[in-house]
Amino acid sequence: MSTYLHGTSQINDKGHLTIGGCDLTDLAKEYGTPLYIVDExxxxxxxxxxxxxxxxxxxxxxxxxxxxxxxxxxxxxxxxxxxxxxxxxxxxxxxxxxxxxxxxxxxxxxxxxxxxxxxxxxxxxxxxxxxxxxxxxxxxxxxxxxxxxxxxxxxxxxxxxxxxxxxxxxxxxxxxxxxxxxxxxxxxxxxxxxxxxxxxxxxxxxxxxxxxxxxxxxxxxxxxxxxxxxxxxxxxxxxxxxxxxxxxxxxxxxxxxxxxxxxxxxxxxxxxxxxxxxxxxxxxxxxxxxxxxxxSMVGDAGTTLYTIGTHKEIPGVRKYIAVDGGMTDNPRPALYGSKYEAVLANRANAANEETVTVAGKACESGDMLIWDLELPKSESGDLLAVFCTGAYNYAMASNYNRIRRPAVVFVKDGEASLVVKRETLEDIVVNDVIPQRLRKASV
The missing domain is CATH 3.20.20.10 (Alanine racemase)
Known part of the structure; x- marks a missing residue:
């Protein structure tokens, strides 16, 4: 695993990553993923x-x-x-x-x-x-x-x-x-x-x-x-x-x-x-x-938590793992070629066994979050914590593919506080209008 722990990040006796005294596996259960977590x-x-x-x-x-x-x-x-x-x-x-x-x-x-x-x-x-x-x-x-x-x-x-x-x-x-x-x-x-x-x-x-x-x-x-x-x-x-x-x-x-x-x-x-x-x-x-x-005020105070879904291995070329977010919640890798570090939040002490590329779920070949990341052998359902996402991630998030924007929680002294609700499917269409002429039956 990466040895990069910062702020109040720690690994508890369960081998889970914690931030602000909050176990990230518990945050995933309560708030879902993707989830922006800010170390207050x-x-x-x-x-x-x-x-x-x-x-x-x-x-x-x-x-x-x-x-x-x-x-x-x-x-x-x-x-x-x-x-x-x-x-x-x-x-x-x-x-x-x-x-x-x-x-x-x-x-x-x-x-x-x-x-x-x-x-x-x-x-x-x-x-x-x-x-x-x-x-x-x-x-x-x-x-x-x-x-x-x-x-x-x-x-x-x-x-x-x-x-x-x-x-x-x-x-x-x-x-x-x-x-x-x-x-x-x-x-x-x-x-x-x-x-x-x-x-x-x-x-x-x-x-x-x-x-x-x-x-x-x-x-x-x-x-x-x-x-x-x-x-x-x-x-x-x-x-x-x-x-x-x-x-x-x-x-x-x-x-x-x-x-x-x-x-x-x-x-x-x-x-x-x-x-x-x-x-x-x-x-x-x-x-x-x-x-x-x-x-410099908020960048490395932020972590984004994802759930790993599918895998794809191309023998002799590359192994992809896909997460339930991507360029819609962090466009910086696609825009700037920005680089990040990450760990499995639910197995933070496990030894690295493979090199993977983390892909997002948007329908774009360029929706890649991290290239060539060293990780333990991951499985569907594992939680991936990507560090230093506090700046220009939520701020630049979009609804491309009509993907809902994540929730944001602040964590401090063992308490998680919801500061932005996760968008709902109803939110996605709340501003849509079908003109009356399009409601008419086709001739």
Missing amino acids: AFVRQRAREFVEAFRATGLKFQVAYASKAFSVMAMCAIAEQENLSLDVVSDGELYTALQAGFPVERIHFHGNNKTPEEINMAIDAGIGCFVVDNFVEMSLLNALAADKGKTVNVLLRITPGVEAHTHDFISTGQQDSKFGFDLGNGTAFRAIEETLKLGNLNLLGVHSHIGSQIFEVDGFGMAVDKVAKFAVKVRDELGKTFSVINVGGGFGIRYVEGDSPLPLSTYVNAIADAIISNFTAANYPTPEIWIEPGR
């Missing part, structure tokens, strides 16, 4: 590590949970309790936060194509800040705020020209990106000029994000250096001093052996040191630092 204590530990690391720097800060990674009301409640702010990127995520009673002044609204309806909803709610992504949004936001007689806080998202060492699809700080105002070609400076002319936008500063699943700090240092030079140019030429610098997120986690994430405090200290050194050298008031961890 681990999430809270991660939140506190970020907050405590920043407090130790003595700087003003906000740690904003990037809810795109995993947005449910229960997670918003934890974010509030752990003194986090919250990033949203749609009316759905905003509505989730509002329904959870999250403090609106700590909500930041991101996105490269916010609709007028979303902007109006956010203005009416009184959120703390908009992260403006382009000139069209800038003008629209100012006009909608003016219509309501309000002034809204904004950060301008800039692309600093720093490419993170990550997958092309999740690298966002380079010049050729759909996000933000480019720093290198002068667009970002022009955006600052335009923002300062608009009467209903209050410019706090700038935002940059260099990518995701990052295992080094050099990229953050380079980005802060460029942002600081830009801040000085804006101050000297336009007389505007930034009070906030948002350096985004992207802090990596361990999915499989070979991934080498740094301690969270190492990322925080590197960012803080870069801010202090660059802005002090420029005789510039040290701005408040904002960061946006998502994956």
